[in-house]
Amino acid sequence: MKIINLSEQNTIVNQYLAEIRDKDYQKNRLLFRNNVTRIGEMMAYEISKTLDYEQRDIATPLGIAQVNVPTDKLVLATIFRAGLPFHAGFLNIFDHAGNAFVSAYREYTDEEHHKVGIHVEYLATPSIDEKTLIIADPMLATGGSMELGYKAFLSKGTPKRIHVCCVIATPEGIDHIKKTFPEEKTTVWCATIDPGMNEHKYIVPGFGDAGDLCFGDKL
Numbered sequence: 001m002k003i004i005n006l007s008e009q010n011t012i013v014n015q016y017l018a019e020i021r022d023k024d025y026q027k028n029r030l031l032f033r034n035n036v037t038r039i040g041e042m043m044a045y046e047i048s049k050t051l052d053y054e055q056r057d058i059a060t061p062l063g064i065a066q067v068n069v070p071t072d073k074l075v076l077a078t079i080f081r082a083g084l085p086f087h088a089g090f091l092n093i094f095d096h097a098g099n100a101f102v103s104a105y106r107e108y109t110d111e112e113h114h115k116v117g118i119h120v121e122y123l124a125t126p127s128i129d130e131k132t133l134i135i136a137d138p139m140l141a142t143g144g145s146m147e148l149g150y151k152a153f154l155s156k157g158t159p160k161r162i163h164v165c166c167v168i169a170t171p172e173g174i175d176h177i178k179k180t181f182p183e184e185k186t187t188v189w190c191a192t193i194d195p196g197m198n199e200h201k202y203i204v205p206g207f208g209d210a211g212d213l214c215f216g217d218k219l
Contacts, residue, residue, distance in 0.1 A: 001181070001186050006043070006192070017191050037092070050187070052072055073098075074133075074134060075099070080103040129157025133153065134165060138210040142170075143177050161185050163187050170195070171193065
């Protein structure tokens, strides 16, 4: 399984990441969402280099141009609600892709909010059979919601390739993906990898709750 950490390169993604981590910058939800979207666009561009291509003849007003175009059939999948701006970035690049959505949210199972369960109750997806599946979720903390989302999508087929995409990952989350996703056809993409989580299973230093920062507090 390939693990690609974009922060190991000097790219503009690091600037976007620095801004969304900044607690003062986070006060403007629009700016926060826009940078999450832009990281999605940059990551989609990098993924585009891994697709299969074929040469096609394109008729222009003045002749025929030969252009290499991707042949992969893509499905972009995300997890409500935090994943929506990230998903939008991928869709800006892969505008012909199918789209899949699943709800998976945290449920603390103890009063101290130390033990976390994941609840799934909504799924809307096209067939993913023999397609390239891109699952975009900003935070890969424990990996539990990513796993359950993936299993829900599997009810609609078996993908040819899988790209697990996040803004921030933890070593624990990556290890969980390695245990629960098919090793030979899965690639994990992240803008950075943080050292771990606190007692409430939030990534540290991270940037806080992605859903709340994008869309406001929830009850």
